[in-house]
Amino acid sequence: MSTSAVWNGKIFDGTWRPGGAGTLDVTAPATGEVVSTVGAASVDDLDRAVDKATTAQAAWAALPYTERAAVMSKAAALLSEEPERLTRWLVPESGSGQGKASFEAGLVTSELAEAAGLASQPYGQVLRSRKPRLSIGRHVPVGVVGVISPFNFPAILSMRSVAPALALGNAVILKPDPRTPIAGGLALAALLAEAGLPDGLLHVLPAGADVGAALVAHPGVPCISFTGSTAAGRKIGEAAAPLLKKVHLELGGNNALLVLPDADIDAAASAGAWGSFLHQGQICMTSGRHLVPADLAAEYTAKLAEKARNIPVGDPTDPDNALGPIIDENQLKKVDEIVQASVLAGASLEAGGTYQALFYRPTVLGNVPKDSPAFTQEIFGPVAPITTYETIDEAIDIINASEYGLSVGILTGNPYRAFELADRIRSGAVHINDQTVDDEAVAPFGGTKASGTGGHFGSSVNLDTFCDLQWVTMQADIERYPF
Numbered sequence: 340m341s342t343s344a345v346w347n348g349k350i351f352d353g354t355w356r357p358g359g360a361g362t363l364d365v366t367a368p369a370t371g372e373v374v375s376t377v378g379a380a381s382v383d384d385l386d387r388a389v390d391k392a393t394t395a396q397a398a399w400a401a402l403p404y405t406e407r408a409a410v411m412s413k414a415a416a417l418l419s420e421e422p423e424r425l426t427r428w429l430v431p432e433s434g435s436g437q438g439k440a441s442f443e444a445g446l447v448t449s450e451l452a453e454a455a456g457l458a459s460q461p462y463g464q465v466l467r468s469r470k471p472r473l474s475i476g477r478h479v480p481v482g483v484v485g486v487i488s489p490f491n492f493p494a495i496l497s498m499r500s501v502a503p504a505l506a507l508g509n510a511v512i513l514k515p516d517p518r519t520p521i522a523g524g525l526a527l528a529a530l531l532a533e534a535g536l537p538d539g540l541l542h543v544l545p546a547g548a549d550v551g552a553a554l555v556a557h558p559g560v561p562c563i564s565f566t567g568s569t570a571a572g573r574k575i576g577e578a579a580a581p582l583l584k585k586v587h588l589e590l591g592g593n594n595a596l597l598v599l600p601d602a603d604i605d606a607a608a609s610a611g612a613w614g615s616f617l618h619q620g621q622i623c624m625t626s627g628r629h630l631v632p633a634d635l636a637a638e639y640t641a642k643l644a645e646k647a648r649n650i651p652v653g654d655p656t657d658p659d660n661a662l663g664p665i666i667d668e669n670q671l672k673k674v675d676e677i678v679q680a681s682v683l684a685g686a687s688l689e690a691g692g693t694y695q696a697l698f699y700r701p702t703v704l705g706n707v708p709k710d711s712p713a714f715t716q717e718i719f720g721p722v723a724p725i726t727t728y729e730t731i732d733e734a735i736d737i738i739n740a741s742e743y744g745l746s747v748g749i750l751t752g753n754p755y756r757a758f759e760l761a762d763r764i765r766s767g768a769v770h771i772n773d774q775t776v777d778d779e780a781v782a783p784f785g786g787t788k789a790s791g792t793g794g795h796f797g798s799s800v801n802l803d804t805f806c807d808l809q810w811v812t813m814q815a816d817i818e819r820y821p822f
């Protein structure tokens with residue numbers, strides 16, 4: 340691991356400088372080894388960052404769009420040429436398998452490329468008016484955007500806000516998760532700085548929830564983009580409401596994978612394994628509930644359990660390991676408690692349910708009762724709970740009964756029938772003939788119900804998310820009135 344990284348002991352405010360709260364060790368969950376030490380930001384650092392960002396933003400928004408597009412294009416090119424800029428940190432820092440890390444670096448590249456295009460897109464509409472005048476609605480940057488991101492896909496979940504916000508003329512204060520400050524922030528800042536981002540437009544403040552809360556409360560930050568747990572999202576929503584901020588909350592999920600009676604069970608089990616086990620199930624879109632027709636459940640369960648038993652788990656720096664560790668001890672305990680409590684409640688343990696250090700074996704639970712924690716809660720671990728249904732109506736009711744509404748997969752031999760079912764499903768995404776985990780920079784992304792509120796991410800949708808809509812009219816002469 341490089342010990343000479345520019346961010347050693349530093350935070351980023353356009354230049355690399357020590358943080359007011361000292362330093363933060365970054366530990367690899369697979370080995371317990373400290374892989375880097377970065378600066379830790381204080382609330383004073385936040386105040387300074389907001390002042391600097393506010394000044395820098397006005398000049399940035401006034402530049403020709405070509406300048407913003409050029410920075411995004413250059414950053415996309417640099418990362419595309421050298422994805423190791425991120426993968427070498429994603430693997431140790433967040434315990435990402437190498438496939439997941441490469442996939443994530445690719446997502447970040449396409450996010451930057453799309454942001455370059457976004458900078459040049461039309462940003463308003465010419466409106467009809469009853470008066471003889473030019474009337475337009477146009478998107479203008481909000482000013483300073485606060486971004487708070489989680490540990491699991493730290494690079495893309497930061498960059499999907501940072502890149503479009505910057506491309507549209509905003510400045511950004513990014514507070515990554517303190518467990519993943521490099522891939523979640525400092526390495527992204529290094530990339531954008533090398534691509535020519537002017538000083539003061541992006542600030543990366545590695546810190547915990549206290550600095551996150553101060554960012555939410557800061558009067559100089561009118562827009563917050565938060566990705567994380569529903570519990571923290573609720574607190575942020577409560578704190579931001581009296582401040583009347585524009586707040587985007589992308590939160591947890593408990594996503595159903597619906598296997599219809601006409602599905603190919605081999606293919607379904609493969610999709611189900613990917614949906615539940617990728618990145619150790621630590622994804623908001625993880626397939627958290629497998630709904631299977633009662634008469635196919637034995638076959639589906641056996642095939643999924645066989646896959647689970649054969650997945651290599653271990654230190655992800657070894658490319659033979661498809662899955663790595665759970666992020667930390669607390670999260671591991673939570674996963675195991677849910678598995679054990681659900682077995683006590685009547686679920687059958689078909690595979691896994693064991694761990695060593697932070698490595699949790701891919702786990703399959705059969706006949707999971709609908710009131711057991713494996714069914715009702717977001718597990719955030721490599722666990723595939725299977726529940727049976729008798730009729731399609733029952734399955735749709737089960738899906739919609741969840742408090743969450745992020746992503747649903749439907750596996751079937753008759754995709755049009757599934758398309759019709761999508762009308763009845765309350766979810767931010769429905770994937771027909773795929774599992775629940777997916778994201779593309781060009782597609783609208785956002786959850787419903789307890790999975791999120793606020794704007795969506797993705798391509799032109801970002802205009803609504805990171806801009807205010809301004810109505811501008813212009814007429815040739817001053818309007819005359821009766822008095």
Ligand code: NAD
Binds near residue numbers: 489790
């Ligand atoms: P978390 O909510 O504990 O932390 C996420 C970030 O928020 C961290 O940077 C943390 O420091 C900060 N934070 C926590 N409390 C805060 C507060 N009160 N004020 C301001 N900042 C605060 O999330 P986690 O458990 O580490 O991450 C996993 C969760 O994130 C899961 O629930 C997962 O489903 C969700 N998630 C959602 C999406 C999505 O797009 N919907 C994507 C990834 C993860």
